[in-house]
Amino acid sequence: MSEPAPDPRPAFVLIRPQMGENIGAAARSMLNFGLEHMRVTAPRDGWPNERAVALASGAGRLLDDAMICDTTEAAVADCTFVFATTARNRDLTKPVFTPEAAMAEARKRGARGEKVAVLFGPERTGLENDDIVLANAIVSVPTNPDFASLNLAQCVLLMGYEWRRSDDMPPAMEVELAGTDWATHAEMDALSVHFEERLDQAGFFWPDARAPAMKLHLRNLWSRLPLTRADVQIFHGMMRQMVRWKDRG
Template sequence: MRTAPSPVIVLVDPQLGENIGMVARAMANMGLSELRLVRPRDGWPSEKAEAAASGALDIINGAVVFASLAEAIADTHFVYATSARERAQAKIVVGPRAAARALRGRIEGGQRAAIVFGPERAGLSSDDVALADEVLTLPVNPAFASLNLAQAVLLVGYEWFTSLAEGEQLPFATELGAGPATREAMAGLVDHLERELDEAGFFGTAEKKIVMSRNLRNILHRRGLTEHDVRTLRGVINMLSRKRRKDEAEGAA
């Protein structure tokens, strides 16, 4: 089994242990080694997953369970959300070959990256997609685009595995400059911004807040912010909020 650095595979709300096991088998076929699970429906560990893994027990035994997608990707710097349908979100959409090439450049540059797959029935929710940097979709027959989890992971993994043999040196890592922000740092920035905007009455109604918060996440994730960018923006937010509170206090005096 290949143990070189590779993208993390994240399964959100997987329903059947057998499907998780077949995903592990597909991962082992394609040199992917790290599996993370978000709220597996039938619990974990799973004997059915072990049986379906056909020997890929290192991946099954090493799988880590998380309570939310945000927690599962907190230590990563770049995230692809897989989707078989068009989303009403302003995100770059790529195929598996382009994604594999971009991921290889990032991982060779020392970043951690993840590919997120949704549950078998409905796929990822819009809120889950909003946590990703870009959307990864598979070029399959649009008249029958349904794939099971293992098939989807295998197709994406195949492009990853074959990209390793290309021997092409990508300049991506040298263009990044300062280290990219982790998902945890980005989540902290978004939560900080939402908190201050909420206090300032920016969102208005609860319904508007849901949509506007998602839009804010998409805007910030598209920017490819560095850790330094995040610290700077949080400093700006703190300064603006302090000034607002000062003005409010003086107005009330």
């Protein structure tokens, strides 16, 4: 019987968090994006923490399973690659990743069987040099330089989002068709012909010398419009109704 594949998901390590509410919110953010390996070092208000449970809102099992450590060294002892999230380099020469690139790298390493961790600093001070020196690389979020500090749970949410995107990135934009399909070229051509016929009857294409160019521009307009079959039927109906109204006059 073959052994199960190693879990590629990184561990999110909260270093000396000060508020239970932020630990709970971080757990909720992690589970939102399918991350379940939480580690916590030296939480200021002790452990377990009722405020963390209250803010976890359904993600309490992450808190139940969280690895509680005394030091950063202990929290990353079994890891092969560690990222440190920080807005400042602190004079340490290290590769600096964007969140997107960091999580793509984490996924590649995890797929190879490596254990990856991401460090998040305490709310008041962020990570100290003694923490950052243990990391292989830094993750820097391109925030406003005049107000760069992120809330702990916000930073966890951002990194979790990028982790999820690195796996199955959804399209940047998509259109949900409500009970219809996109119009075919034949249907668009029939609509164009209908408009040309009715506009011709109305005397729109004048003077005669300009008619070919006007019709060409009109057809080009239709080709730029992403119309559905329902849209095409509405346009046909509009033209038919306009003709009926004209005939009644």
